[in-house]
Amino acid sequence: MQAKSEGPAYFGCMDNHLKRTEILDFDASTIERLVTERAWRELPEGERIGAVYDFVRDEIGFGYNTSDALSASTVLADGYGQCNTKTNLLMALLRSVGIPCRFHGATIHKRLQKGVVDGIFYRLAPENIIHSWAEIKFEGNWVGLEGVILDQEYLRGLRQSVATDGGAFLGYGAGTEDIDNPPIEWCGSDTAIQATGVNNDYGIFDDPDAFYAEYGVNITGLKGVLFRKVIRHVMNRKVESIRSCALPRPAETKRAPAHSTS
Numbered sequence: 016m017q018a019k020s021e022g023p024a025y026f027g028c029m030d031n032h033l034k035r036t037e038i039l040d041f042d043a044s045t046i047e048r049l050v051t052e053r054a055w056r057e058l059p060e061g062e063r064i065g066a067v068y069d070f071v072r073d074e075i076g077f078g079y080n081t082s083d084a085l086s087a088s089t090v091l092a093d094g095y096g097q098c099n100t101k102t103n104l105l106m107a108l109l110r111s112v113g114i115p116c117r118f119h120g121a122t123i124h125k126r127l128q129k130g131v132v133d134g135i136f137y138r139l140a141p142e143n144i145i146h147s148w149a150e151i152k153f154e155g156n157w158v159g160l161e162g163v164i165l166d167q168e169y170l171r172g173l174r175q176s177v178a179t180d181g182g183a184f185l186g187y188g189a190g191t192e193d194i195d196n197p198p199i200e201w202c203g204s205d206t207a208i209q210a211t212g213v214n215n216d217y218g219i220f221d222d223p224d225a226f227y228a229e230y231g232v233n234i235t236g237l238k239g240v241l242f243r244k245v246i247r248h249v250m251n252r253k254v255e256s257i258r259s260c261a262l263p264r265p266a267e268t269k270r271a272p273a274h275s276t277s
Contacts, residue, residue, distance in 0.1 A: 016256060020253070023079075023276075027263065030115055031222075032110075032115035032116055032117050032152065032221065033110050033113070033115055033191055033220045034110070034213065034222075035110070036222045036223075036224045037086065037224055038084060038085070038086050038103050038105065038107075038111060038222065038223045038227075039086075039087055039106050039107040039222055039223070039224075040086045040107060041087065041107040041108065041110050041111035042086050043086075043087070043088035043091075043150060043170045044065060045088050045091055045092065046047065046087060046088055046098055046107060046108065046111060047111070048106050048201055049091070049108075050111050050112060051110065053066065053070070053080065053121075053167050054095050054118075055067060055108075055112045056112050056113070056233045060114070060153070061153075061203060063113075063114065063148065064109070064114055064201060065201040066152065067108045067109055067112060067114075067159060068105070068163055069106070069201070069226060070200045071096075071104055071163050072101075072162070072163045072164075072165075072166060072167070072199065073166045073167055073168070074166075075090070075091070075094060075095060075096055075101060075104060075166070075186060076094065076166045076168070076169065076254075076258070077093045077095065077096070077097065077165045077166050077169045077188060077254055078093075078095030078097065078098065078251050078254055079247040079250045079251055079254075080093055080095070080100045080247070081094055081243045081247070082100075082232055082243075083099035083100065083227065083232040084099075084223065084224075084227045085100050085103060086103070087103045087104045087106070087107030087108070088107075090103055090104040091104055091128075091250065093207070095251075096147050096183045097188075098123075098147055098160045098161070098164045098209060099145060099146070099147050099223070099233075101163055101164055102118065102148055102149050102163075102223065103161055103223055105160065105197065106118065106149045106222070106223070109149065109151060109153070111133075112155075114151055114152075115151065115152040115214075116149050116150060116151045116152070117149070117150050117157070117219055117220065117221055118147060118149065118150075118219070118220040118221065118222055118223050118225070118226055119147060119148050119159065119214075119218070119219055119220075120145070120146075120147050120217035120218065120219075120220060120226045120230065121145075121146045121147065121148075121151050121213050121215060121216050122141065122143040122144055122146055122213070122214055122215040122217070122218055123143070123144050123146040123164070123190065123209060123212040123213055123214060124142065124144075124212055124214045125137070125140045125141065125142055125143070125144055125189065126185060126186065126212065127144075127185055127186065127188065127189070127190045127209060127212030128144065128186075128188060128250075128254075129187075130141065130177065130186045130187035130188075131187050131188055131250050131253050131254060132246065132249070132250050132253070134161045136246050136249065137212075139238060139241070139246075141213060141233065142236070144212060144233055145230065145233045146212075146213060147223065147226070147247055148160055148161035148163075149163075150219070154201060158203070158204060159205040159206055159207070160201075160205075160206050161205070161206060161207045161208060161209060161210060162197065162198060162199035162200075162206025162207050162208045163206065163208075163209050164188070164197075164209060165188060165189060165199075165208050166258075166262045167199075168258050169188075169254065169257060169261070170189070170194075170208075171256045171260075171262065172196065172257040172259065172260040172261035173187055173189060173194070173260075173263035174194060175255055175260050175261060175262060176257055176260040177257070180193065180197075181194060182196040183211070187257065188209070188254075189208060189209065190208070190209040190210060190211040190212030191208055191209075191210065191211055192211060192263045204264055210215065211238060217230065220271070
């Protein structure tokens with residue numbers, strides 16, 4: 016059995032890939048309580064990563080928050096997130112259980128979001144949308160965890176409503192060569208669910224704080240206000256409508272809708 020983690024304090028926070036930041040606020044009481052209740056630090060390394068990964072993928076539903084640069088504790092309180100906000104939470108939880116991780120910044124073409132957003136709101140969206148994922152140090156290699164973005168219930172609803180033909184699919188928040196079997200399960204190698212929509216690579220950063228200090232967030236100014244107050248609510252309702260198309264698995268309890276807040 017692999018050695019158990021002692022949490023970030025054990026490493027003295029000397030490693031830049033384990034330190035706390037304003038966005039990666041893993042010392043928040045809500046995050047520490049979650050980690051303690053789930054006993055993630057007691058698990059061997061591979062299982063520890065998988066447990067945190069599955070939590071962020073499936074218990075934090077896909078949805079649109081007020082901003083990309085939200086703290087991890089805020090994303091946890093929201094109970095939903097998109098690529099950038101789920102990355103913030105995933106990284107904070109991983110660092111909290113002693114897993115070194117870093118931030119990979121990129122952009123996706125807005126075509127990946129089409130279907131979740133349409134009409135005038137789609138035309139108002141920037142052509143290139145900031146995108147990100149966490150990378151972990153595992154067994155001597157850096158492994159990308161982009162597949163955490165879409166919860167499995169949303170993916171089932173997508174397959175049973177608009178992505179019924181299988182194969183390559185781009186839209187509704189997904190970008191994959193095989194919508195029926197995307198590489199989203201943690202098994203020690205890269206995971207992905209929006210990879211075919213990526214059109215620009217900004218490279219590696221120690222944390223999201225450094226990335227957003229350099230590149231900013233997706234939408235600012237009047238468009239940012241419109242997004243926060245109107246557009247994201249429309250998008251979240253569309254996400255919920257797609258999720259509602261999912262046929263529940265046997266003995267599955269359906270997640271309560273993640274309602275947007277102002």
